[in-house]
Amino acid sequence: MRPVLLVPGGTGQLGRELVALAPPGTGVRAPGHAELDLTDGGAVAAAVAGFAADARAEGRCPIVVNAAAYTAVDAAETDAAAAFAVNARGPALLAAACAAHDVPLLHVSTDAVFAGDASRPYEVDDPAGPASVYGRSKLAGERAVLESAAAAWVIRTSWVYGAHGENFVRAMLRLAAGDAELSVVDDQCAAPTWSADLAAGLLELAARVAGGTPPRGVVLHCTGGGGTSRFALARAVFEELGADPRRVRPCTTAEFPRPAPRPAYSVLSRASWRAAGLTPPRHWRRALSAAVPAIASGEAADRRAMGSKPTSASRGNRGRSEAANAYSKKTLPSPADSV
Numbered sequence: 001m002r003p004v005l006l007v008p009g010g011t012g013q014l015g016r017e018l019v020a021l022a023p024p025g026t027g028v029r030a031p032g033h034a035e036l037d038l039t040d041g042g043a044v045a046a047a048v049a050g051f052a053a054d055a056r057a058e059g060r061c062p063i064v065v066n067a068a069a070y071t072a073v074d075a076a077e078t079d080a081a082a083a084f085a086v087n088a089r090g091p092a093l094l095a096a097a098c099a100a101h102d103v104p105l106l107h108v109s110t111d112a113v114f115a116g117d118a119s120r121p122y123e124v125d126d127p128a129g130p131a132s133v134y135g136r137s138k139l140a141g142e143r144a145v146l147e148s149a150a151a152a153w154v155i156r157t158s159w160v161y162g163a164h165g166e167n168f169v170r171a172m173l174r175l176a177a178g179d180a181e182l183s184v185v186d187d188q189c190a191a192p193t194w195s196a197d198l199a200a201g202l203l204e205l206a207a208r209v210a211g212g213t214p215p216r217g218v219v220l221h222c223t224g225g226g227g228t229s230r231f232a233l234a235r236a237v238f239e240e241l242g243a244d245p246r247r248v249r250p251c252t253t254a255e256f257p258r259p260a261p262r263p264a265y266s267v268l269s270r271a272s273w274r275a276a277g278l279t280p281p282r283h284w285r286r287a288l289s290a291a292v293p294a295i296a297s298g299e300a301a302d303r304r305a306m307g308s309k310p311t312s313a314s315r316g317n318r319g320r321s322e323a324a325n326a327y328s329k330k331t332l333p334s335p336a337d338s339v
């Protein structure tokens with residue numbers, strides 16, 4: 001049966017990629033936060049009920065892909081109630097509605113559910129041990145989804161970047177275009193994941209669910225291949241743009257403290273994804289080579305469309321992304337550039 005997707009958080013970086021990459025024949029409804037607030041139980045129940053009824057009237061398989069989340073990792077430390085409302089209660093409400101209408105749920109989660117003190121990639125059944133409020137709220141969301149009566153899968157990913165929203169790679173692209181030197185932490189390691197590759201993986205999984213051959217494992221890891229440090233990732237972005245990578249210097253997390261602790265090592269094993277017969281995303285470095293020109297040309301087009309006004313990407317980090325807070329500039333050319 002052909003799938004049709006309901007994507008709460010549809011205007012976030014992953015949500016927008018799912019809309020862009022859905023193959024012909026796969027319908028997508030992608031309400032943004034203003035259109036569907038995951039913390040509003042009545043609205044969630046009504047949205048899933050209406051979506052399921054419409055899908056079945058068209059002879060399609062309805063699937064919910066939850067791309068909504070509170071992703072302001074540092075802000076969550078002082079706003080736990082908001083983080084838990086969106087990342088824990090929201091998925092619980094969504095899962096209850098999915099169970100009530102027999103709609104499968106794909107729920108996206110994070111490497112931040114792990115403590116980050118491992119010396120090998122985390123398997124799906126390794127014990128969780130989140131160090132941050134954000135990680136604890138996401139773990140609570142995972143558990144709510146898996147304990148619900150819904151047919152549900154939890155898909156963990158890491159260091160997501162793409163053309164939309166605030167993320168580490170976009171921040172490095174902006175900095176590479178200037179002449180500032182910067183310090184980036186060299187003691188946090190994970191797998192960068194291009195949002196397009198994550199979206200492709202989720203769409204492949206949705207097609208399997210709709211086709212009646214869902215994976216047996218209900219927790220899956222979907223990330224770029226390999227792993228690297230923030231510092232090496234930053235240098236790789238500079239290399240891709242032809243900027244001097246020596247402008248990026250290594251520093252330690254202790255030298256650059258943030259409100260929320262980040263895992264030191266959170267590479268996720270992709271054995272679960274392979275065992276499910278799903279296509280593992282390409283190695284992070286190859287993905288970056290494909291992503292940087294795509295992201296850079298999108299930014300250039302944005303700048304042309306906006307005249308001299310700064311784009312949303314160049315207005316600076318609002319602190320929303322879980323990936324963008326790992327570096328400091330030694331020189332700050334202007335307040336608008338500060339991140």
Ligand SMILES: NC(=O)c1ccc[n+]([C@@H]2O[C@H](COP(=O)([O-])OP(=O)(O)OC[C@H]3O[C@@H](n4cnc5c(N)ncnc54)[C@H](OP(=O)(O)O)[C@@H]3O)[C@@H](O)[C@H]2O)c1
Pocket residue numbers: 008009010011012013014015032033034036037038039066067068069070071086090108109110111138156157158159160161165320321322323
């Ligand atoms: N970004 C990463 O590095 C990363 C790494 C690992 C896992 N993940 C996970 O991947 C998923 C997608 O993340 P992303 O990078 O696409 O995040 P994102 O760009 O911040 O998008 C999240 C979306 O959720 C929306 N949202 C927030 N509160 C909401 C609410 N109460 N109801 C409905 N929507 C709400 C946001 O809308 P507003 O902005 O308008 O509030 C935003 O559009 C999340 O589950 C995240 O935890 C991300």
